[in-house]
Amino acid sequence: MIDAFASAIDALFADPNIGEDALWKAGGVGAGVAVRIICKSPDRMAEFGESRAVLPTIGIDIRRSQAATITEGDLILIGTETYRIIGEPMGDALGLVSACEAVKV
Template identity: 40%
Template sequence: MSVFAAAIDNLFADPNIARDATYIASGGAPQLIRVVMRRADEVTGFRDARLWSETTRIDLRVAEVATPRPGDRVEIDAEAFNIQGEPVRDRERLVWTVDLRPA
C-alpha cells in the first residue's frame, strides 16, 4: 500500500471528516461505504453574470466504489441523492469526486 493510499484510508476512517453512507448502483445491491461531504457553494460565471448555487459533492474511495455512474444512488443520514454528471478521479486514482442531486 502506498503512503497516499494509507493517508486516504486514515482520512475516511476519521469520524470527524467522513461519515457512513449507503451506495446503490443502478440495479445493484446496497453497499455500506464511507464518504467525505463537500457542501460548498459554487459561483459560476456566464458572460457578465455570476450565478450562485448550492452544491452537494462527496468523495468516495475507489477501493469501495470502483465505477460510480450517473443515476447511481447515495443515501446519507436518511437523505437520498442521485449522482449527476461524470465522476472525476484524483491524480493518484484513489478517490472519486461526484456531484449529487436530491433523489
C-alpha cells in the same frame, strides 16, 4: 510510495470528524453497498443571461476501492437523505478517490 498515500486516504475516510457512513446504490437500485464518504457542500453559481442563480449541490468524495464503478445516476444515501450523482465522477491522479457532484432527491 502509493501505499503511503493509500494509507493516508484510508485514515482520512475512517476519521469520524471527516468521513461518514453512507450507502451507495449503483443505478439507484438494489440493497446498496456500505461505503465511507467525505462530503463538501459548495453552492454553485449558474448564470442565465443577465440573471444568476445559486444551485445547491453537494460534493461527495468516495474511495475507488469501495465504489470503483460509481457513475452518473447512482444514488448515495447519507442518513435519511438521498442524493443522485450528476455528471461523471472525477478521479484523482493516483486513482484512489472519485469526486462526485450530487443533488438531493
